[in-house]
Amino acid sequence: MIFKKKVVKRILFALIFVLVVIQFIPVDRTNPPVIREPDWDSPKTRGFAVRACFDCHSNQTIWPIYAYIAPISWLVASDVSEAREKLNMSEWKPGDGKKAAKEFRIGDMPVIYYKWMHPKSWLNKKEKEEFLKGLIATFGEEKKEK
Ligand code: HEC
Incomplete structure (x- = not known):
């Protein structure tokens, strides 16, 4: 018994x-400088994007407290870096973001665990409809995809 306790203790210390x-x-x-934002169709659309997308897809990430604690910080940082690579709403170029509306409509974005941690990103039905329209008006939409 004593031996086992010792082992457990050692493992815990390790x-x-x-x-x-x-x-x-x-x-x-890091949050690099904002170079260019998309040509938002309205401030409202931008507001929704700030709530639901900016923490990953912009250079204006609000880093949560757990982004300072490894190993969770590694996951957060790698998500943000990957997301910025795919679509950065602070370094926007015309033509970027054509998949945004679809990703949002099918519910892939924002990613589910982000929603768990960020109630501000929860949009009600009406807000979702408005945001979807705004995303299409701002970024356009890729055709021939459901
Ligand atoms: C928690 C971070 C996070 C949030 C919040 C988030 N995304 Fe993403 N997004 C990612 C990551 C990581 C990827 C790259 C991996 C992938 O495609 O799943 C990505 C990829 C994308 C892509 C590229 C898809 C492709 O296949 O090229 C689009 C478009 C996108 N996101 C749109 C959005 C929109 C619109 C929002 C807000 C409604 C949003 N995302 C919110 C992390 C996020």
């Missing part, structure tokens, strides 16, 4: 040690 050490691995949480 775990804590690892958790402490990984906090020192640098994570990129």
